[in-house]
Amino acid sequence: GNSVTQMEGPVTLSEEAFLTINCTYTATGYPSLFWYVQYPGEGLQLLLKATKADDKGSNKGFEATYRKETTSFHLEKGSVQVSDSAVYFCALSDRSGYALNFGKGTSLLVTP
Amino acid sequence: EAGVTQFPSHSVIEKGQTVTLRCDPISGHDNLYWYRRVMGKEIKFLLHFVKESKQDESGMPNNRFLAERTGGTYSTLKVQPAELEDSGVYFCASSQDKGRETQYFGPGTRLLVL
Numbered sequence A: 001g002n003s004v005t006q007m008e009g010p011v012t013l014s015e016e017a018f019l020t021i022n023c024t025y026t027a028t029g030y031p032s033l034f035w036y037v038q039y040p041g042e043g044l045q046l047l048l049k050a051t052k053a054d055d056k057g058s059n060k061g062f063e064a065t066y067r068k069e070t071t072s073f074h075l076e077k078g079s080v081q082v083s084d085s086a087v088y089f090c091a092l093s094d095r096s097g098y099a100l101n102f103g104k105g106t107s108l109l110v111t112p
Numbered sequence B: 001e002a003g004v005t006q007f008p009s010h011s012v013i014e015k016g017q018t019v020t021l022r023c024d025p026i027s028g029h030d031n032l033y034w035y036r037r038v039m040g041k042e043i044k045f046l047l048h049f050v051k052e053s054k055q056d057e058s059g060m061p062n063n064r065f066l067a068e069r070t071g072g073t074y075s076t077l078k079v080q081p082a083e084l085e086d087s088g089v090y091f092c093a094s095s096q097d098k099g100r101e102t103q104y105f106g107p108g109t110r111l112l113v114l
Helices: none
Strands: A003-006 A011-014 A019-021 A023-026 A032-038 A044-050 A056-059 A062-065 A075-077 A086-093 A106-111 B005-007 B010-013 B019-024 B031-037 B043-050 B053-056 B065-068 B075-079 B088-095 B109-113
Touching: A003 A086, A011 A019, A019 A106, A023 A032, A023 A086, A032 A062, A044 A062, B005 B088, B010 B019, B019 B088, B019 B109, B031 B075, B043 B065
Parallel strands: A011 A106, B010 B109
Antiparallel strands: A003 A023, A019 A075, A032 A044, A032 A086, A044 A056, A056 A062, A062 A075, A086 A106, B005 B019, B019 B075, B031 B043, B031 B088, B043 B053, B065 B075, B088 B109
């Protein structure tokens, strides 16, 4: 079945540091890949997505590239801000289904 | 445009009691999904409605859980009787179309069963 594995948190970074959160997946076919973010006290928000191999999703300075050869979708940001502190979830949706399969989430804390 | 809303935001009940969670999707969204996150685990899919019909309920854990979407608008998820392992955060999401379309999530209902 489908599954998503992402790095365990919490991750603590200083402001302006470089961020990488690793995400790898197992799926049949050609899934769509997503990063969702949950800010404190709020619901999940779509951060970015990619629907086919080699696509790069980007939003708010975050990027992730769909790598079929390594079955990965790592999230990166060149310079994090305190306001980026949140929980980040990697997810996939396969061709045939509607359900999203999520990773466990990675908590990020950015300190001034 | 209002987002997905969920009620209540928190619920604390005793084992054996009944709880009903409500989700109001974004207006015009035919697809409605329920997910659950148990402490320390992944967010897991529970079921999917298309309008008032259950499209996929493969993630429902057992027959203590009953989801409805009468009229194809808001949805309720009832847990009866609640057990300790039902504690977690229940998320609702909606989308305009199926499959690869973006799902918009509500803030979740935090359920604690004592």
